[in-house]
Amino acid sequence: MKKFAGLALALVLVLALAGASSAADGKLGTISADINVLATIGPYAKIDTVSPVQFGELLGKVGIYTANGLEEPTGTAEQFYHRAAPVFGVSPDLYVGNNDGYGWFAIETNCDVIVSISFANAGWLTSPTVFGVAKFGEPSTVLAWASSNQDLGGRPTSFTHTYMKGVQKYGIDGAIYIRSISEQEAKAYSGTLTVTVSK
Amino acid sequence: MKRTVFLMLCMVLAFSSGVLAAEKNPTETLSETLGAYVSVGPYAKIEPQRVVVKKDCWWYAWTEDDPGMDFGFYDGKAGYGKAADSNCFILETNTGVTVTFKGESLTHTEYGDKMLTRYSAWLSRGVDDLPEPYLFVNIPKQIQPYKEIGFFGEAGKAPRKDSGGFIEQILFEVLELLGLGNRWPTEYWNEEHVAISNHVNQKGIYAFQVFGFASTDEISSQRAGTYEGKIIVTVSK
Numbered sequence: 001m002k003k004f005a006g007l008a009l010a011l012v013l014v015l016a017l018a019g020a021s022s023a024a025d026g027k028l029g030t031i032s033a034d035i036n037v038l039a040t041i042g043p044y045a046k047i048d049t050v051s052p053v054q055f056g057e058l059l060g061k062v063g064i065y066t067a068n069g070l071e072e073p074t075g076t077a078e079q080f081y082h083r084a085a086p087v088f089g090v091s092p093d094l095y096v097g098n099n100d101g102y103g104w105f106a107i108e109t110n111c112d113v114i115v116s117i118s119f120a121n122a123g124w125l126t127s128p129t130v131f132g133v134a135k136f137g138e139p140s141t142v143l144a145w146a147s148s149n150q151d152l153g154g155r156p157t158s159f160t161h162t163y164m165k166g167v168q169k170y171g172i173d174g175a176i177y178i179r180s181i182s183e184q185e186a187k188a189y190s191g192t193l194t195v196t197v198s199k
Numbered sequence: 200m201k202r203t204v205f206l207m208l209c210m211v212l213a214f215s216s217g218v219l220a221a222e223k224n225p226t227e228t229l230s231e232t233l234g235a236y237v238s239v240g241p242y243a244k245i246e247p248q249r250v251v252v253k254k255d256c257w258w259y260a261w262t263e264d265d266p267g268m269d270f271g272f273y274d275g276k277a278g279y280g281k282a283a284d285s286n287c288f289i290l291e292t293n294t295g296v297t298v299t300f301k302g303e304s305l306t307h308t309e310y311g312d313k314m315l316t317r318y319s320a321w322l323s324r325g326v327d328d329l330p331e332p333y334l335f336v337n338i339p340k341q342i343q344p345y346k347e348i349g350f351f352g353e354a355g356k357a358p359r360k361d362s363g364g365f366i367e368q369i370l371f372e373v374l375e376l377l378g379l380g381n382r383w384p385t386e387y388w389n390e391e392h393v394a395i396s397n398h399v400n401q402k403g404i405y406a407f408q409v410f411g412f413a414s415t416d417e418i419s420s421q422r423a424g425t426y427e428g429k430i431i432v433t434v435s436k
Contacts, residue, residue, distance in 0.1 A: 023246030028296060028436040033245040035285050037268040037411060037428035039305050039314060044275020044418055110275045111423040165419045 045109040045197045048167055053131065053174045053193065054101030061096055062180060064088065068173040069100035070139035080132065083142055084175030087130050087152065094177070103172040104136070105195050109163060115170070116158035116196040121148035124191035125184050128177045131193060133159070136169040143170075146193060150177075161197070241436045243292035248406075250286060250329060250342050261329040261339055268411050268430065270305070275423060280315075280360030280383070280414035287323060287341045288409070288432050293402045299433045300394040302352040305413050305426035312421040315358040316413045316428055317384040320348040320394040323406035341406035348407070349394040350384050357384045358414035384412055407432065 024031040055067045068080035085092040107115065117133050128150035132142035143159035145152050161168065172193065178184055247266035252259050268285040290298065304316035325340035360383055399405055409430050415421060 023244070025244030025246075025291075026242070028241040028243055028292075028294070028434065030433055030435040031243060031245060032431055032433040033247055033288060034429050034431045035247045035266050035268055035288075035409070037270070037283075037303075037305060037316075037413075037430060039270035039273060039413055039426040039428075041273045041314070041415065041421060041423050041426065042275050043423040046277075046418055108418045110418050110421060163419070163422060166417075167419075 041110065043109075043111045043113070043199050045107060045111075045113050047195060047197060048106035048108065050105040050195070051103050053103035053172050054099060055174060055176060056099030056101055058176065058178065058184075059096060060178070060181060060184070060186060062178055063094045063096035064090070064092075064175055064177050065096055066098045066173065066175045067101040067103075068098060068139070069102045070134055070136065070171040070173060080139075080173035080175055083132060083140070083173075084130050084177075087145070087147070087150065087155065088128055088175075088177040090177065103174070103193065104169055105172070106167045106169045107161060107197060108167045109161065109197070111199065112163050113161050113197050113199055114158050115144065115161050116198070117144050117146045117172070118157065118194045118196070119146040119148050120192040120194065122191070123189060124148050125176060125178075125189050127179060127183055129174065129191075131172050131174045133170050133172050136171055139171065139173065142173075148191065239293065241292075241294040241296075243290060243294075243296055243434050245288055245290045245298075245432060245434050247285065248287050248289050248341065250339050263329070268409070270411065270413050273415055275415065275418060276362055277415055277418045277420075278359035278361040278363075280358050280363035280412065282383075283411045283413070284342075285409040285411070285430060288407045289326060289341065290399065290405045290407065290434060291403075292399060292405070292434070294436065295400040296434050296436055298396040298399060298407065299435065300348070300351045300396075300407075300409065301391075301431045301433070302411075303429040303431075304353045304355075305428040307422055308425045308427055310422055310424070313353075313355075314413050314421050314426055315356050315416055316411065317350055317352040317358055318394075318430060319350050319382070319384070319410045319412070320396065321408045321410070322346040322348060322396060322398045323408050326404045326406045342408060344408055344410075346398065348396045348398075349392075351392045351394040352388070354388045354390045354392075356387055356416065358412045359416065360414060363414065382410075 023033045058065045064081045066080045081095040129148040131146040133144045145155045249264045249266040251264045253262050270283045300320040302318040305314040321344040323341045324343040324345040327339040
């Protein structure tokens with residue numbers, strides 16, 4: 001039985017590819033020979049746990065509403081409306097309120113990748129909406145934007161995630177600009193943010 | 200001048216006759232023994248060999264290919280393990296020797312990241328000339344594992360196989376079911392291990408097989424790219 005297993009082992013493993021090697025002969029002492037071992041790993045990535053962006057219940061008043069909460073290393077939450085207002089082309093003074101409902105996703109890769117974000121607004125408000133992706137701990141640097149009913153003015157919708165060991169987390173802040181009270185009917189809305197990783 | 204040379208030759212012959220021990224009447228048989236001495240030093244040759252089955256016209260034949268151990272392509276998924284075969288080293292020696300196996304982990308050729316790598320050395324059943332395969336059952340002895348020598352490789356985690364290739368998984372599961380033990384290495388090593396064979400006690404031709412086990416760890420533990428390692432076999436008296 002053992003012999004059979006040995007034969008099977010040899011048979012299954014015998015089909016493989018070639019590499020370099022060296023042989024040696026000589027007076028003993030010590031002689032040695034070696035075989036090179038080869039492998040190739042392809043590019044691979046995983047998008048891990050995702051958490052939705054939660055704006056909460058908006059007051060309905062004209063102005064800017066945000067869902068943020070990504071913290072600076074100092075532990076203070078960076079207010080997203082400062083960065084959203086220029087995209088809407090209005091003054092930050094229109095800020096009305098915030099819900100600490102930032103979304104986030106985590107990715108792990110074995111190479112540099114391009115991370116893109118887009119927003120499907122079917123079932124969403126008609127009010128201009130923007131989302132900004134930032135790395136955890138660096139909320140003031142928006143790496144990529146997504147929007148609904150809002151021109152981003154050439155702002156990037158993707159960024160390069162440079163290879164790093166371990167799982168890396170990115171946060172998504174959001175802002176909605178209600179331009180008039182009647183612009184939005186009072187009800188619940190939902191949309192879909194899509195994060196895409198590509199080589 | 201000629202006369203002087205002739206006289207000297209006679210004198211040399213006369214003196215040298217005294218060292219011949221046998222001295223009898225030349226009509227009888229004379230014999231004497233004298234020693235012949237030589238010493239052959241310990242000598243050995245070791246070379247890698249790769250035996251493969253290749254199609255030869257209408258039939259398949261065992262033949263030699265370039266030696267090497269190739270794990271092929273990993274897609275980068277975490278914990279993906281594979282086993283591979285080298286498949287052997289042929290040792291010819293005129294004396295008993297110690298054979299030591301040392302292995303370097305698969306290492307990224309550019310960045311130095313390492314894959315989880317271990318090797319296993321076996322004494323083969325023997326060494327054959329390469330036969331024609333009859334229904335693939337007459338496998339050359341040099342690729343038949345016979346006696347396990349042990350695992351070797353660098354310190355660290357053992358290769359994973361939680362998402363390994365189907366064939367390799369089945370193979371090792373079958374071996375375990377056959378009572379041959381779990382052939383997949385599992386222990387964490389705090390230091391480098393070498394495998395030492397003391398099976399070669401006399402002159403002869405021997406073969407040793409080396410199997411390899413390599414896996415990814417986490418996705419980002421090792422970058423995409425080409426990895427190279429090395430198996431070094433040392434023969435010493």
